[in-house]
Each structure stands twice: as structure tokens, then as C-alpha cells.
Amino acid sequence: GAVVSQHPSRVICKSGTSVKIECRSLDFQATTMFWYRQFPKQSLMLMATSNEGSKATYEQGVEKDKFLINHASLTLSTLTVTSAHPEDSSFYICSARGQGARSQNTEAFFGQGTRLTVV
Amino acid sequence: AQKVTQAQTEISVVEKEDVTLDCVYETRDTTYYLFWYKQPPSGELVFLIRRNSFDEQNEISGRYSWNFQKSTSSFNFTITASQVVDSAVYFCALSRTGANSKLTFGKGITLSVRP
Numbered sequence: 001g002a003v004v005s006q007h008p009s010r011v012i013c014k015s016g017t018s019v020k021i022e023c024r025s026l027d028f029q030a031t032t033m034f035w036y037r038q039f040p041k042q043s044l045m046l047m048a049t050s051n052e053g054s055k056a057t058y059e060q061g062v063e064k065d066k067f068l069i070n071h072a073s074l075t076l077s078t079l080t081v082t083s084a085h086p087e088d089s090s091f092y093i094c095s096a097r098g099q100g101a102r103s104q105n106t107e108a109f110f111g112q113g114t115r116l117t118v119v
Numbered sequence: 120a121q122k123v124t125q126a127q128t129e130i131s132v133v134e135k136e137d138v139t140l141d142c143v144y145e146t147r148d149t150t151y152y153l154f155w156y157k158q159p160p161s162g163e164l165v166f167l168i169r170r171n172s173f174d175e176q177n178e179i180s181g182r183y184s185w186n187f188q189k190s191t192s193s194f195n196f197t198i199t200a201s202q203v204v205d206s207a208v209y210f211c212a213l214s215r216t217g218a219n220s221k222l223t224f225g226k227g228i229t230l231s232v233r234p
Contacts, residue, residue, distance in 0.1 A: 032219035043210065043226045044164075051219060091162060097219065108154065108214070108222055110164035 003027055004096045006111025013084055013118055021079045021114045023094030030096035033077035034108075035069060038091040047092075050077055074098070084118040091115050121146045123213050125225035132201050133233050140196040140228050142211030148172075153187065153194045154212040154222060164210070170194060171216075201232045 003026040013019050023033060032051050036044040048064075050056040050071035058064045066088075068080040077096075081088055093113040122145040132138045144153065155167040168178065170187050178185045182199045198205055208229050212222040 034221055041229075043224045044222075046221050046223075049219065049221055093162075093164065095164075095222070108212075109166060110156070113162040113164075115162065 004030075004094065004109045004111045006094050006114055008114060009112055010115045011117070013116070015085055015118055016083055018080055018082045019084055019116060021081075021092055021094075021116075023077045023079070023096065023111050025075050025096045025098060025109075028096075028098050029074040030077070030098040031074065032097045033071055034095040034097075035067070035077075035079050036093045036095065038093060044093065081116065084116070086118045089116055089118045121148075121151075121213050121215075121223045123211050123223055123225035125211055125228050127228045128226070129229045129231070131231040131233065134203060135200050137197060137199050138201050138230065140198075140209050140211075140230065142194045142196065142225060144192050144194065144211070144213045146213060148215055150216045152214045152216060154214070155185065155194075155196050156210045156212065158208040158210060158227070160207070167196075198230075203232050203234055206230060206232045
């Protein structure tokens with residue numbers, strides 16, 4: 001299947017700093033990328049949907065000024081957690097859907113996830 | 120609104136036992152996709168299967184099989200002759216058929232396979 005690469009896999013940051021997480025589709029054009037958040041032993045909750053070249057659509061209750069999403073190209077989307085606080089500590093995972101030789105537009109492939117710890 | 124219910128939260132079996140993970144979904148759409156993903160302790164989501172609502176044929180892939188019953192809105196997943204490596208959290212998910220449609224996940228089932 002298609003490959004989605006997410007980086008970094010783990011990050012520890014100090015409270016008040018910002019953290020950027022990258023999500024790349026390696027062998028297909030990701031027309032749409034999704035960012036999910038997962039607390040321990042819970043399900044994945046969608047934070048936002050981003051389409052290449054346009055503003056992200058945030059789910060209800062997700063602060064758009066705190067979780068900045070940029071989808072500037074068909075292979076890269078970034079999530080920046082601004083002014084991080086301990087309650088932002090979580091597992092963040094991206095997903096990409098698109099078109100390409102190894103991807104059908106019906107598939108949803110996920111990155112490896114980023115475990116963020118804010119101290 | 121779309122909803123996925125995985126009523127089982129934790130299942131523990133002994134190696135070589137068969138185990139079925141249940142998934143019930145709700146949607147008003149006439150066409151949709153159903154998915155199963157595996158999440159091992161490392162955290163990444165491993166794609167297992169996607170099923171189009173038009174296709175009610177059951178599918179078998181090695182030790183894995185899926186039973187899609189549109190009449191009962193269920194998409195159950197069976198692992199035959201379970202192995203320790205099958206231990207993970209398994210998520211069932213539902214999406215619309217548009218290319219930019221989000222996935223709605225169930226709460227997941229933690230499967231533990233004991234040697």
C-alpha cells in the first residue's frame with residue numbers, strides 16, 4: 001500500500017513552546033489529509049481536514065489558533081501545536097487520501113503517529 | 120450522522136483460538152466504505168481491509184476473514200488460529216464515498232492473545 005511518513009515519532013517539549021509535526025505522502029498525491037488525536041486507550045478523534053491549497057476545516061471544539069494546519073503541497077501537511085501545555089500531550093496521527101499509482105482515492109493511509117509529551 | 124459501535128472493549132484468548140471482533144455501524148448514506156485497522160503497541164495504524172457497501176461478499180485473507188451483513192449493519196472481523204502477534208487494538212471505521220471523506224472510528228477492541 002501507499003506510504004505516509006510522519007515525523008517526529010516522539011517529541012518532548014517544554015510548556016509554552018510550539019511543536020511542528022510533518023506528514024508526508026511518499027508515493028501518491030494526497031489531495032486530502034486528516035489529523036487525528038488519540039488519548040491513551042481511547043479512539044481516534046478527528047481534529048481537522050485539510051485539502052491542498054486551502055484552509056483546513058476544524059472539528060467542533062478544536063482550537064484552530066492552537067492547532068495550526070498547513071497543507072501547502074500535495075505531499076506535505078504540517079500540524080503545529082502552538083504554546084503547548086501538558087494537556088496537549090497526546091498521540092497525534094495523520095491520514096492521507098488521494099490518487100497515485102499505488103493509492104486509490106478510496107483508501108486512507110495513516111502515518112506512524114507522533115507521541116507528544118509536554119512537560 | 121455516522122456512528123460506529125464496537126461493543127467489546129477487551130478480549131483475551133489463548134493462542135490458536137478463533138476470535139471474532141464485532142462492529143456495528145449507523146449511517147444514512149446509501150453508499151459508504153467500511154474499514155478495519157490494527158494498532159499494535161507501537162501506535163501506527165495498519166490498514167487491514169476496506170469494504171464498499173455495494174459488495175456484501177465475505178472476504179478471507181489468510182487467517183483473517185470479514186463478514187459484512189448489510190441487513191444488520193454489521194461488519195465483523197474474525198481471526199482464525201490467533202497468534203501472539205495478533206495482540207493489538209483493532210478499530211472499525213466508516214466513511215462516506217467521497218475522496219476527501221473522513222473516517223469515523225469505533226472505540227476499538229483490545230485483543231490480547233496469550234501463549
